[in-house]
Amino acid sequence: MTEIMLSQTPAHVRHGSNIGQSFTRRDGALKVTGAAKYAADHHPPGMLYAVLAVSSIARGRVASLDVAAARAHPGIVEVITPANRPPLAQDPDERSDLFTFRLDLLQSDRVRYANQPIAVVIAETLEAATEGAALLSPRYEIEPARVGLDAAESFVPSAVGPGFPAQMHRGDVDAGLAAATRKIAETYETPAQYHNPMEPHAIVASWDGDRLSIDTPSQGLTIAQGRLAGLLGISPDNIHIRSPFLGGGFGCKGLISGPQVLGVIAARVVGKPVKLVLRREQMYGPVGHRAPTRQTLRLGTDRDGRLIAIDHHTKTMSSTFDDFFESASDASHTPYASAAIATSHEAVRADIGTPMFMRAPGEATGSIALESAIDHVAQACGMDPLAFRLRNYAEVEPISGKPFSSKALRECYRQGAERFGWERRPLAPRQMRDRDGLLVGWGVGTATFPALMFMGNARAVLRGDGRGVLEIGAQDMGQGAGTALAQIAADALGLEIDRVEFRSGTSDLPDAGIAGGSAHTATAGMAIHNAGADVIARLAELATNDRRSPLFGAGNAGVTARGGRLSRSDDESRSESYADILGRAGLAQIEGHGSGAADAAAQSTYAMHAHGAVFAEVKVDPDLGQIRATRLVGAFAAGRIINPRMVESQLLGGMIWGVSFALHEQAIMDPRSGRPMNANLAEYHIPVNADVPSLEAILVKEHDPHVNALGIKGVGEIGITGTAGAVANAVWHATGVRMHKFPITLDRLIEPR
Numbered sequence: 001m002t003e004i005m006l007s008q009t010p011a012h013v014r015h016g017s018n019i020g021q022s023f024t025r026r027d028g029a030l031k032v033t034g035a036a037k038y039a040a041d042h043h044p045p046g047m048l049y050a051v052l053a054v055s056s057i058a059r060g061r062v063a064s065l066d067v068a069a070a071r072a073h074p075g076i077v078e079v080i081t082p083a084n085r086p087p088l089a090q091d092p093d094e095r096s097d098l099f100t101f102r103l104d105l106l107q108s109d110r111v112r113y114a115n116q117p118i119a120v121v122i123a124e125t126l127e128a129a130t131e132g133a134a135l136l137s138p139r140y141e142i143e144p145a146r147v148g149l150d151a152a153e154s155f156v157p158s159a160v161g162p163g164f165p166a167q168m169h170r171g172d173v174d175a176g177l178a179a180a181t182r183k184i185a186e187t188y189e190t191p192a193q194y195h196n197p198m199e200p201h202a203i204v205a206s207w208d209g210d211r212l213s214i215d216t217p218s219q220g221l222t223i224a225q226g227r228l229a230g231l232l233g234i235s236p237d238n239i240h241i242r243s244p245f246l247g248g249g250f251g252c253k254g255l256i257s258g259p260q261v262l263g264v265i266a267a268r269v270v271g272k273p274v275k276l277v278l279r280r281e282q283m284y285g286p287v288g289h290r291a292p293t294r295q296t297l298r299l300g301t302d303r304d305g306r307l308i309a310i311d312h313h314t315k316t317m318s319s320t321f322d323d324f325f326e327s328a329s330d331a332s333h334t335p336y337a338s339a340a341i342a343t344s345h346e347a348v349r350a351d352i353g354t355p356m357f358m359r360a361p362g363e364a365t366g367s368i369a370l371e372s373a374i375d376h377v378a379q380a381c382g383m384d385p386l387a388f389r390l391r392n393y394a395e396v397e398p399i400s401g402k403p404f405s406s407k408a409l410r411e412c413y414r415q416g417a418e419r420f421g422w423e424r425r426p427l428a429p430r431q432m433r434d435r436d437g438l439l440v441g442w443g444v445g446t447a448t449f450p451a452l453m454f455m456g457n458a459r460a461v462l463r464g465d466g467r468g469v470l471e472i473g474a475q476d477m478g479q480g481a482g483t484a485l486a487q488i489a490a491d492a493l494g495l496e497i498d499r500v501e502f503r504s505g506t507s508d509l510p511d512a513g514i515a516g517g518s519a520h521t522a523t524a525g526m527a528i529h530n531a532g533a534d535v536i537a538r539l540a541e542l543a544t545n546d547r548r549s550p551l552f553g554a555g556n557a558g559v560t561a562r563g564g565r566l567s568r569s570d571d572e573s574r575s576e577s578y579a580d581i582l583g584r585a586g587l588a589q590i591e592g593h594g595s596g597a598a599d600a601a602a603q604s605t606y607a608m609h610a611h612g613a614v615f616a617e618v619k620v621d622p623d624l625g626q627i628r629a630t631r632l633v634g635a636f637a638a639g640r641i642i643n644p645r646m647v648e649s650q651l652l653g654g655m656i657w658g659v660s661f662a663l664h665e666q667a668i669m670d671p672r673s674g675r676p677m678n679a680n681l682a683e684y685h686i687p688v689n690a691d692v693p694s695l696e697a698i699l700v701k702e703h704d705p706h707v708n709a710l711g712i713k714g715v716g717e718i719g720i721t722g723t724a725g726a727v728a729n730a731v732w733h734a735t736g737v738r739m740h741k742f743p744i745t746l747d748r749l750i751e752p753r
């Protein structure tokens with residue numbers, strides 16, 4: 001195995017006590033007192049209200065809109081339709097790269113999916129705009145909607161997820177299956193799901209000449225800025241985006257959406273600030289969702305219960321006009337060893353809004369099918385499902401052949417099982433009942449998520465008063481990123497955390513890339529770390545070259561930055577404060593820059609993943625089929641933990657989402673109209689407090705020297721993977737019924753398939 005050198009060994013050692021501390025959220029008090037201003041809380045003087053009119057059909061064209069009736073309503077200022085929408089600098093149907101998706105910006109009267117924007121009504125009040133939109137009374141030429149995974153001929157997409165190959169293999173799966181002593185072939189279905197952050201997409205846009213200023217939630221400020229600049233034909237420098245708080249993102253705020261752009265267009269048309277907020281049902285179409293899948297897994301083992309073939313095939317769905325393909329089969333690339341492994345995808349096009357990245361895109365969807373199938377083949381082998389996983393978890397990533405941190409995974413299995421009490425689990429199903437006669441079942445699932453990094457930049461400043469400023473256009477979706485990154489900033493500058501001003505969340509700051517892919521802390525964190533190293537190196541240069549400094553000539557010995565002082569690394573009694581160094585040099589401040597990105601050499605040598613094992617208990621009413629998840633224990637190894645409190649909260653949130661995936665969430669499409677029938681939070685079920693079981697997330701210690709100099713892996717999405725499958729497997733253990741359609745609802749449990 002090639003050993004690699006870390007390319008990011010810090011120029012000077014910095015010591016701090018901030019990384020690793022369970023600080024509470026820096027913005028917590030603002031949020032609980034209502035002082036945190038979210039996008040829709042802004043009311044610039046003279047602001048008008050825009051409301052979208054959206055299509056009630058899934059396919060056809062808008063034959064007429066009663067614009068006159070809307071305009072006649074008191075308080076209406078303007079009605080924008082395809083007939084009068086001002087020209088854009090770029091065709092919204094142009095797809096220039098992987099991350100520029102097609103948008104519906106009133107470019108024609110075509111309707112491509114239900115809830116597509118067909119007009120924007122602007123008024124002096126929200127009520128007037130809402131009424132005006134209702135008065136448009138659209139008439140449609142309706143064409144039959146194509147709905148479901150059998151809507152059309154399928155095809156092999158040119159890529160899945162963010163540009164992954166649709167088909168991959170290693171070894172000969174068919175030969176493996178032919179030689180297998182035990183094998184299964186099972187098909188699983190997962191539904192369409194919608195992101196549903198508490199805060200819907202919202203924008204307050206103001207124009208001043210050709211300068212645009214907006215308040216809107218965004219997981220990626222620079223990407224949003226670039227997209228808007230292209231569409232509007234202005235320089236990105238003329239666009240200022242403020243996104244200090246997001247009320248959840250989950251991927252639907254990763255790229256700027258059509259409705260947000262329509263808010264900007266509306267403000268330009270009326271020449272006044274405009275607010276546009278999506279109603280909940282308007283989020284079921286134009287802002288992305290998780291596509292449904294039908295996945296077939298064929299697994300084969302030898303006589304010792306070792307996997308010798310894994311074949312994972314996914315059929316999924318995209319829109320008729322754009323390409324996003326849920327990469328569910330790729331979940332089989334990583335957790336389990338097998339000499340032969342093949343993954344493939346096919347897709348159909350239907351009359352839906354384009355699917356999008358949604359919280360563990362591909363991984364969550366694929367994981368529930370894979371973990372269900374692994375459990376099933378373990379049963380075929382007569383093995384305990386944990387023992388089967390311990391025999392089969394991968395030491396090297398099967399698809400790439402690259403080594404990764406499998407020891408950490410083993411530790412997750414061990415600690416999770418011990419805490420859960422797994423050893424008391426009877427092998428056969430339907431063996432356990434609680435005092436009320438409910439069937440009790442225990443299940444396990446393996447969690448895995450790639451340790452990704454994107455590109456990010458940061459600027460660090462040390463001021464003459466010895467305080468520091470760290471600037472990065474990072475985003476906090478509510479998970480506590482701002483707190484964790486401020487901790488990294490303090491250590492990067494060798495300062496106490498309250499002596500560092502941490503600035504983030506606006507587009508005028510250095511580009512932090514996207515808060516997605518569970519990569520933000522690693523990416524932004526490394527940018528901060530390197531910016532701090534840069535400014536400390538400059539400071540050390542000043543001191544070690546100055547005869548008047550106690551650090552003069554310490555260049556070779558090295559200096560340590562801690563608590564606002566530089567000291568000789570070999571003799572800490574020789575030290576000087578930052579303020580004194582800067583003061584003597586006559587400098588008001590010095591500035592440093594750094595960037596964060598994946599280390600290409602390390603990435604080509606190692607497969608990088610966070611790992612975990614999730615154990616679930618469910619209780620099922622034997623007569624009524626009612627299912628409750630009652631207890632979850634997850635053990636996760638995710639490299640260095642910056643803030644255990646935030647990380648535990650992220651993991652618990654992911655596990656709750658896993659329960660939701662297994663038992664609650666689904667969008668139901670009306671096959672006649674192509675409309676989502678439960679486009680609201682009453683009928684689109686997500687767990688409420690009563691649905692959330694006793695939860696525990698164990699942080700398994702892991703030191704991974706290869707991912708990045710700080711050893712950070714992501715924790716945002718891994719909690720969903722493993723959990724959903726563990727719950728499904730617990731349902732089998734309680735009832736003896738293998739479920740193939742998710743979510744597992746009581747009707748499906750009583751009458752499987």
Ligand code: MOS
Binds near residue numbers: 249250254360
């Ligand atoms: Mo996400 S789907 O990486 O916000």
